Amino acid sequence: MIGPGLVGAVDDLISAVREQVPEYDQPLEGEFGRLLREGVSAALHQFVELLGHDAGLPDVGIYEAIGRAELRAGRTLDALQSAYRVGARVAWRAAVRVGEAQLEPRVLFAVAEALFAYIDRLADASFAGYAQAQSVQEGSAQARRHALVELLVRGPIVDEQAGHAAAERAGWPLPARVAVVAVGESDPVALARRLPSGTLGAALEPVGVLVLPDPEAPRRLDQLATALRGRRGVVGPAVPWTQAHQSARRALDGWPLHAAGRLGGAPLVRAGDHVLALVLSAEAPLARELAHVSLAPLSAMAPPARERAEATLRAWLGAHGDVSKAAQALHVHPQTVRQRLVALREAFGAALDDPLARLDIAVALRARDLLE
Numbered sequence: 001m002i003g004p005g006l007v008g009a010v011d012d013l014i015s016a017v018r019e020q021v022p023e024y025d026q027p028l029e030g031e032f033g034r035l036l037r038e039g040v041s042a043a044l045h046q047f048v049e050l051l052g053h054d055a056g057l058p059d060v061g062i063y064e065a066i067g068r069a070e071l072r073a074g075r076t077l078d079a080l081q082s083a084y085r086v087g088a089r090v091a092w093r094a095a096v097r098v099g100e101a102q103l104e105p106r107v108l109f110a111v112a113e114a115l116f117a118y119i120d121r122l123a124d125a126s127f128a129g130y131a132q133a134q135s136v137q138e139g140s141a142q143a144r145r146h147a148l149v150e151l152l153v154r155g156p157i158v159d160e161q162a163g164h165a166a167a168e169r170a171g172w173p174l175p176a177r178v179a180v181v182a183v184g185e186s187d188p189v190a191l192a193r194r195l196p197s198g199t200l201g202a203a204l205e206p207v208g209v210l211v212l213p214d215p216e217a218p219r220r221l222d223q224l225a226t227a228l229r230g231r232r233g234v235v236g237p238a239v240p241w242t243q244a245h246q247s248a249r250r251a252l253d254g255w256p257l258h259a260a261g262r263l264g265g266a267p268l269v270r271a272g273d274h275v276l277a278l279v280l281s282a283e284a285p286l287a288r289e290l291a292h293v294s295l296a297p298l299s300a301m302a303p304p305a306r307e308r309a310e311a312t313l314r315a316w317l318g319a320h321g322d323v324s325k326a327a328q329a330l331h332v333h334p335q336t337v338r339q340r341l342v343a344l345r346e347a348f349g350a351a352l353d354d355p356l357a358r359l360d361i362a363v364a365l366r367a368r369d370l371l372e
Contacts, residue, residue: 010041013090020086023079035066039122040087047091047118060125067129080126088119142189144170149202149211153180155245163242173198179215180236180248181224182255183208194227196220207255211244225268233268234258253278262370280367287367294357294364297347309347310365312340317362 014036018024027033039062070080095111148170157163167174175198183191188208192201200211212224215238224233234254236247250271254263257277263269271278280287292299298306298313311330316337319325323341327334344352351357 010037012094013040013087016090017083017086021079021082023075024083035062035069038062039066043087043119043122047115060122063122063125064129064132067126067131068133070126071130071133077127077130080130081123084119084123084126088116091115091119141171145172145200146202148172149200149209150204152178152200152211152241152244153204153209153248155243155248157242157244160242170200172200174241175213176240177214177216177238178241178244178247179212179238180244180251181210181212182234182236182248182251183210183228184232184255184259186228186231186233191227195223207252209248209251221268228268230267232258234263235268235270237270237272250278253282257281257370276363276366277370280363280370284371288371290360291364291368291371294360295368297344301347305343309340309344312337313344313361314365316341316344317358317365 017036017040018026024036042062067080070077092112092115095115096108144166148166151157151163151166164174184207186208188201188203188210190201191208192199192210195210195212196214196217198213202209210224210233212220212235214220215235221235224235234251236249236251236254239247254269254271254274254277257263257274258269263274263277298310301309312326315326315329316323319329323334323337327337330337341352348357348361351361
C-alpha cells in the first residue's frame with residue numbers, strides 16, 4: 001500500500017519546500033524548524049490514517065500554530081500558500097511512485113482528490129491561526145494607540161518622558177505639531193487608515209477624535225475632507241504635541257454646534273474660524289442674559305413688527321450702517337430702511353449710535369442664533 005511510502009517522504013517534502021519557497025530557505029532550527037518538521041510529519045501520518053475513513057481531522061492545532069508562527073516571523077500568507085502547494089505536489093508524486101504499480105488509475109485519482117482536499121484543510125487551519133494572531137496583534141496595537149490618544153487629548157502632558165514612552169509603545173513617531181479633529185459618530189479608526197501615516201483615531205466620550213500630525217502641511221485639510229466623505233468634522237488649532245489637549249478642547253467644544261448646523265454649511269470647519277461661537281457656547285448662561293438684556297426692545301414688539309425690525313437690524317449691522325447695502329440685502333428701497341431705522345432708534349434709544357452698545361446687540365443676536 002501507499003502508506004509507508006508517503007510517511008517516508010517527510011525529508012523529501014521538507015527539502016522541496018526549502019528549495020522552492022525562498023522564505024523557507026533557512027536552517028531548520030528554533031521554532032521554525034520544529035514546526036516545519038512536526039507539521040510535515042503529522043500531516044503525512046494523519047493522511048495515511050484517514051485513508052478509507054470518512055472522518056474529520058483529529059487535530060489541527062499544529063497547523064494553526066504554524067500560521068501564528070508565520071505572523072511572528074514577519075512572513076506573509078503568500079509564502080505559506082506556496083509551501084502547501086509544493087508539499088501537495090511532492091506528496092502526490094510519492095503516492096504515485098509507490099502506488100502506480102499496485103493500484104488502478106481510478107483509485108489513484110481518488111487518492112489524489114483526497115490528498116489535495118486534505119492539504120487544503122490543513123492550509124485553512126494555518127490561515128485561521130495566522131488571521132487570529134493578526135487580529136490579536138492589531139487589537140493590542142490599537143489598544144496602545146487608543147491609550148496614547150487618551151493621554152494626548154485629556155492632557156496636559158506634564159511628563160514628556162511618559163509621553164515619549166506611550167508613543168513608543170504605540171509605534172507612533174512624535175510629530176512637532178498636531179491638530180485634534182472631532183468627527184462625531186464616524187469611525188475614527190477607519191478614518192485614520194485613510195489619512196496620512198501617523199494619524200491616530202479613537203472613539204472617546206462624547207465623540208470620536210483624530211490626532212492629525214503635521215496639520216499645516218500642504219493639502220492636509222483637503223486630505224481630511226476627502227477621508228470624511230461629506231461627513232462633519234471640527235478641526236482644532238495646530239499645537240505642539242504636548243498641548244494636544246488644547247486643540248482637542250476647541251474641536252470638542254465646536255462639535256455640538258457644528259452637529260446642529262450652527263457653524264455654517266461646510267462639512268469640515270476650523271474651530272479657529274468660529275471663536276465667538278465657541279465663547280458664547282462655553283458661557284451659555286451669560287450669553288442668554290446678554291441676549292435677554294440687549295434685545296429687550298425687540299421682545300417688546302408685536303410679532304410681525306418684531307420680525308421686520310430684527311431683519312432690518314441684522315442687515316444694517318451686517319452692512320456696518322450702510323443703508324444702501326442693507327436695502328440690497330433686504331430687497332427693499334433704501335428709504336424703507338431709513339423709515340425702519342427711525343422706529344428702531346425709538347425702541348433702542350441711543351444704543352444704535354453707541355459703538356459698544358451696537359457690539360452688544362450684534363453679539364446678542366449671534367448668541368440667540370446659537371443657543372435658541
